[in-house]
Amino acid sequence: MKDAFGAPQSLLVLGGTSEIGLATARRLIARRTRTVCLAGRPSPALERAAAELRELGADVRTVPFDALDSASHEEVLCKIFTEGDIDMVLLAFGVLGDQARDEEEPLSAVRVAQTNYTGAVSAGLVCAGALQAQGHGSLVVLSAAAGERARRADFIYGSSKAGLDVFAQGLGDALHGTGVHVMV
Template sequence: MKDAFGTPQSLLVLGGTSEIGLATARRLIARRARTVWLAGRPSRALENAAAELRTLGADVHTVAFDALDPTAHEQVLGKIFAEGDIDMVLLAFGVLGDQANDEAEPLAAVRVAQTNYTGAVSASLVCAGALQAQGHGSIVVLSSVAGERARRANFIYGSSKAGLDAFAQGLGDALHGTGVHVMVVRPGFVRTKMTAGLAEAPLATTPEAVATAIEQGLRRRSETVWVPGALRFVMSALRHVPRPVFRRLPD
């Protein structure tokens, strides 16, 4: 159960090697979270992440999870919830893709969409059902400002995040009043290994800043969190830029 301040004491990270996911886990462990599940493809990186979190005092477990295998989600995630209540599920998996390559290779584009959207839909619904059954909990979904208005430079990734964002908002509405809280997090450019080598966008942020925003959002029971907060106003303006003008904006 969450403590008196609303801080989760148990956490499931879907995408167990995500830098944002691990930054969030570290922050919540410092705030009394004691049980952490890292779900991801088996790898040395996943085990190393678990070992690091254990040094912070948490009871950390790893579980094999593949976003691209939704037929296994109910079984895999069901076993985790069978071990005890989970206060928070952080949906942190996703791929950026390679826009130029993915346009030329449709199956690669489909893989981006399946990972970021259909895999997330499956996992979120399974977790939502489990949280409803236990009567409490939060689902935190890592969306992106890229989903607010898809740009030429990353419309495949952006469209997958747009779908995820709309789904998560609808899920939050469907779960309203059940005791299950859904929070959509919309970071801008985050400095991670996934974005290394890319031109940095204005208002770039870090995994640690996103983790801080997640914790604050949980305390406030927020439904939408922008990181940094100024992006709320930037994207509000960009949504209304005429399309011919929008096309000429730098990527």
């Protein structure tokens, strides 16, 4: 549960090595968040991130999570929620891709869309359901300015973020009155 000042006590970061996600976690730990779960692909970087947050005083654990493995999302994420309430989920994963390569290799472009949009839809719906079941919490979805306006330099990435924005806004509307808040 959030503390008396409204600060979340527990945080789940999807995309556990995201620089923005980790900066947010550091800021929340400074404001009394005590439990952090970093969900990401197993790597030395994920373990270093966990160690850094532990040094700040948080109880931190890592969980294997792959945005591209939507079939595993329900099992992996629901298990996290069965181990205790999560006050805030920070959806912080995504890939920029390489616009020139992605235009030449459509499967590369599909990977960008699957990570940034399909993976986020899957993980977002699972987490929203778990937050709703516990009766409270926030889903914070990190997007990008590229989703606001198509540009030649990154329209594949931008289109995936635009879809994510609309999904998150609609999910927020669907959860109105449930005790769960969605913020893009």
